[in-house]
Amino acid sequence: MNTQALQVVVRRRMEQGGNIVLLDLADAAGAALPAFQAGAHVDVHLPTGLVRQYSLCSDPADVRRYRLGVLRDPSSRGGSIAVHEHLTEGASVTISAPRNHFPLAAEAAYSVLVGGGIGITPMIAMAYELSAAGRPFELHYCARSAGACAFLDELAAAPFADRVHVHFDDAGDAQRLNLPASLSAAPAGTHVYVCGPTGFMDWVIGTAAAQGLAQSQIHREYFSADVDTSGQGFEVVAAASGRSVQVREGQTILQALSTIGIEVPVSCEEGVCGTCVCTVLEGQCDHRDVYLTDEERAANDQILVCCSRAKSARLVLDL
Numbered sequence: 001m002n003t004q005a006l007q008v009v010v011r012r013r014m015e016q017g018g019n020i021v022l023l024d025l026a027d028a029a030g031a032a033l034p035a036f037q038a039g040a041h042v043d044v045h046l047p048t049g050l051v052r053q054y055s056l057c058s059d060p061a062d063v064r065r066y067r068l069g070v071l072r073d074p075s076s077r078g079g080s081i082a083v084h085e086h087l088t089e090g091a092s093v094t095i096s097a098p099r100n101h102f103p104l105a106a107e108a109a110y111s112v113l114v115g116g117g118i119g120i121t122p123m124i125a126m127a128y129e130l131s132a133a134g135r136p137f138e139l140h141y142c143a144r145s146a147g148a149c150a151f152l153d154e155l156a157a158a159p160f161a162d163r164v165h166v167h168f169d170d171a172g173d174a175q176r177l178n179l180p181a182s183l184s185a186a187p188a189g190t191h192v193y194v195c196g197p198t199g200f201m202d203w204v205i206g207t208a209a210a211q212g213l214a215q216s217q218i219h220r221e222y223f224s225a226d227v228d229t230s231g232q233g234f235e236v237v238a239a240a241s242g243r244s245v246q247v248r249e250g251q252t253i254l255q256a257l258s259t260i261g262i263e264v265p266v267s268c269e270e271g272v273c274g275t276c277v278c279t280v281l282e283g284q285c286d287h288r289d290v291y292l293t294d295e296e297r298a299a300n301d302q303i304l305v306c307c308s309r310a311k312s313a314r315l316v317l318d319l
Contacts, residue, residue, distance in 0.1 A: 004034070004096065004097040005045075005094055005095070005096060005097075006027075006033070006034070006042075006094070006095050006096070006097060007027075007028065007092060007093075007094055008025040008026060008027060008028070008033070008066070008092070008093055008094075008095055009025070009026060009027075009028045009090060009091065009092050009093070010023055010024070010025060010087050010088065010089050010090060010091045010093065011024045011025065011026040011065065011089070012024040012089065013087070013088060013089045016149070016150035016151070017147065017148050017149045017150045018147065018148060019071060019072040019148075020069055020070065020071050020072070020118065020149075020150040021069075021070050021072070021083065021084055021087075022067060022068070022069050022150060022151075023067065023068045023069075023070070023083075023087055024058075024065045024066075024067050025065060025066045025067070025068065025093070025095065026064060026065045026066075028092070030064075032063040032064065033063050033064070033065070033066060034063075034097050034098060035060070035063055036056055036060055036066075036098035036100070037060055037098075037100055037103055037104070037129065038060055038103070038104055038122070038125040038126040038128065038129040038130075039055075039100050039101075039102035039103045039104060039122050039125065039126060039193075039221070040055070040056050040060075040098035040099060040100040040102075040103075040125070041053045041054060041055045041056060041098065041099060041100075041101075041102075041122075042054060042056065042066065042068075042095040042096050042097070042098055042099070043095060043096035043099075043267060043273075043275075044068070044083070044093060044094075044095050045093065045094040045095065046079065046082040046083065046086065046087075046093075047082065047086045047093075048078060048082045048086070050077075050078055050079050050082060051267045051275075052079035052080075052083075052267065052268070053223075053267060053268065053272075053273045054068045054069075054070060054083075054121070055068075055069075055102075055121040055122040055125070055195070055221070055223075056068065056098060056121075056122075056125055057069050057120075057121035057122065057124040057125050057151070058124075058125065058128075059125070059128040059132075060125055060128060060129050061128065061129075061132060066095075066098075068083075068121070069118060069120075069121045069150055069151065070083045070084070070118070071117065071118040072084045076224075077269075101221070101274060101291070102122055102193075102195075102219060102220075102221040104126055104129060104130065104193075105191050105217075105219070107189070108135075108189060108190065108191035108217075109136075109187055109188065109189030109190060110136050110137065110186050110187050110189065110190040110191070111126070111130055111135065111136070111137035111138075111190070111191050111192075111193065112137070112138055112140070112182060112183065112186060112190060112191070112192045112193070113126050113127060113137060113138065113139040113140065113193050114140045114142070114177070114179070114192065114193065114194045114195075114196075114204050115139075115140070115141050115142065115194075115195055115196060116142045116143070116194075116195070116196020116197055116200035116201070116204075117142070117143055117144075117148075117196055117197060117200075118150075118196075118223070119194070119195035119196030119197070119200075119201075119221075119223065120141050120143075120150075120151060120195075120196075121195070122193075122195050122221060123139055123141075123193065123195065124139075124151060124154075124155070126139075126193060127139045127158070127160050127163070127164070128158070128160075130160075131158075131159055131160040131163075137160075137163060138163050138165065138182065139155075139160070139163055139164045139165065140165050140166075140167060140177050140179075140182070141155070141164065141165070141166045141167065142166075142167045142168075142177055142196070142200070143166075143167075143168055143169070144168065144169045144170065145168050145169065145170045145171075146166075146168055146171075149166075152166070165177070179204060179207045179208075180207060180210075180211060183207070183208060183211040183213070184211065189217075190213065190217065191213075191217045191218070191219060192204065192208045192213060192217065192218050192219065193219045193220075194218075194219070194220050194221075195220070195221045195222075195223065198222065198224070198225060198226075201220055201222065205218055205220060215294055220290075222272050222290040222291075223272065224268075224270055224272065225270045225271055225272055225289075225290045225307075226270075227252075227269070227270055227271065227288070227306070227307045228288055228307075229249075229250050229251065229252055229307070229309070230249065230250065231249060231286065231309050232249060233246055233247055233248045233249055233251075234246075234247055234309065234310040234312065234313055234314065234315060235247070235313065235314045235315070236253055236256060236257065236310070236314075236315050236316075236317060237282075237314065237315070237316045237317065238257065238260075238262050238317055238319040239281055239316050239317065239318055239319065240318060240319055241262060241319055243260050243261075243262065244260075245257060245259060245260045247309070247310075252305065252306055252307060253303075253305035253306075253308070253309070253315075254266060254269075254276060254305045254306045257305065257319070262319055264276050264278065264305055264319070266306055268306070269306045269307070270306070270307065271288060271289030271290055271291055271304050271306060271307035271308065272289070272290055272291060273291065274291045274304065276304055276305050276306045277291070277302050277303070277304050277305075278302065278303055278304075278305050278317045278318065278319060279301065279302055279317065279318040280300060280301050280302055280303050280315065280316070280317060280318075281316040281317065281318055282314070282315070282316035283310055283312040283314050283315035283316055284300065284310060284311040284312040284315075285297070285300055285303045285308060285309075285310060285311065285315070286308060286309040286310055286311045287303065287304075287308050288307045288308045288309065289304040289306075289307055289308055291304055292304070303315075303317070305317075
């Protein structure tokens with residue numbers, strides 16, 4: 001994992017869709033920023049002390065800036081509100097170098113990009129990258145209404161504008177996304193990428209699977225998830241530290257470890273970002289995150305301690 005910290009400034013700030021802010025981040029001296037590939041995100045260290053992850057939605061070929069699109073969500077735990085209130089033009093902010101857990105598949109013969117609401121952000125970077133590489137794709141932007149959207153002018157002027165399809169809940173059935181039809185018409189070897197609200201993503205993922213796509217052809221990125229900490233208590237052993245602790249029902253592994261002085265880096269606390277992933281040496285995991293793939297879960301060698309639990313009475317971690 002690249003933990004390099006970057007000092008950037010908010011070079012430009014634009015408000016669109018009523019409650020979405022677009023931020024162009026740049027090096028203060030005008031130097032090029034580290035290159036990234038579509039699907040990458042950065043950790044943003046907010047003035048309030050929170051650290052949050054936001055997808056890069058700018059053209060990966062443009063290393064003069066990183067663009068973020070952030071929805072102000074009053075039900076969030078403070079991250080989006082801090083972005084809207086504190087990241088004004090000219091403000092300095094610390095971010096991580098880009099990290100990518102949602103890359104494009106090199107083997108895809110065709111790509112169907114589906115963004116729900118603010119989940120459109122990683123899809124825009126993907127569209128730029130696919131277009132520049134001459135790879136075929138289609139982009140679907142689903143939202144409640146045109147007035148609630150950002151990026152519409154940019155997408156209409158993009159070199160791939162003819163591959164963009166917008167779908168608004170309030171604009172009638174004729175223009176709604178007919179995903180089964182799109183996937184039926186797509187060639188063999190098609191991959192689907194989705195980001196958006198959980199229910200919307202579940203629908204896209206389920207539809208793609210029903211159309212015969214393998215799990216390896218369905219790619220997802222969640223930006224929030226419900227955390228379920230129910231279940232029997234269990235022991236966690238920190239092998240490197242030589243300490244152990246009992247994790248109670250309703251308590252996370254992260255919380256239990258902190259009571260014995262073991263701090264694990266954490267950010268989202270919802271099993272989304274992967275910041276708190278730890279290596280498992282012994283025991284059986286009860287994975288409750290949306291970060292690990294099915295294959296990674298089956299390997300049983302890593303766990304997100306902010307939300308997941310144990311099926312066994314004892315779990316040994318490399319901490």
